[in-house]
Amino acid sequence: GIQVEQSPPDLILQEGANSTLRCNFSDSVNNLQWFHQNPWGQLINLFYIPSGTKQNGRLSATTVATERYSLLYISSSQTTDSGVYFCALPHDKIIFGKGTRLHILP
């Protein structure tokens, strides 16, 4: 089946820093979602991005479907950005990566 790999698995940054999270996938897909799971467990939709680039405030995402990867950029990190970031792809079911755990220090 399709493989989804996220890197890095863990990231600790100082408030104000920028970060790039990566999602690699092993098969061609027609869509991809990025989620942020907050410390209470809620999964928040960030981007629904099959290809190209989207921006929402300090966050942006780029998916290059032909090269089978997607990147999530977080600029000027805030402590509220802490949590786990997942990418997910539709296949015969939705496949999730193992996530990147981001911890922003005040």
Place this chain on the structure above:
Amino acid sequence: KAGVTQTPRYLIKTRGQQVTLSCSPISGHRSVSWYQQTPGQGLQFLFEYFSETQRNKGNFPGRFSGRQFSNSRSEMNVSTLELGDSALYLCASSLIPGAIPKSYNEQFFGPGTRLTVL
């Protein structure tokens, strides 16, 4: 528009008991998927229901079952609970089956039910 709701939010059971969790999707959404999240295994797909029919099933034992009602609300049941069933159970709703890659077919998640089995 109200989001996905799950009840109860927290649950404590003992081994051998059974439990029923409920998920109400976003109004108009007909697909509900269930996921189990544990620290060791990450997010694992349990099953998906669309129009009251189970459309897809993950690799879980038969103790895990579910159903969907005509109003698209879904329940999942776990019988004969084991310690390893302690987890966060998440449900997600979408307009049509979640694996169909249409631009309007985002998955939206509920807040989850945290189950502890003692």
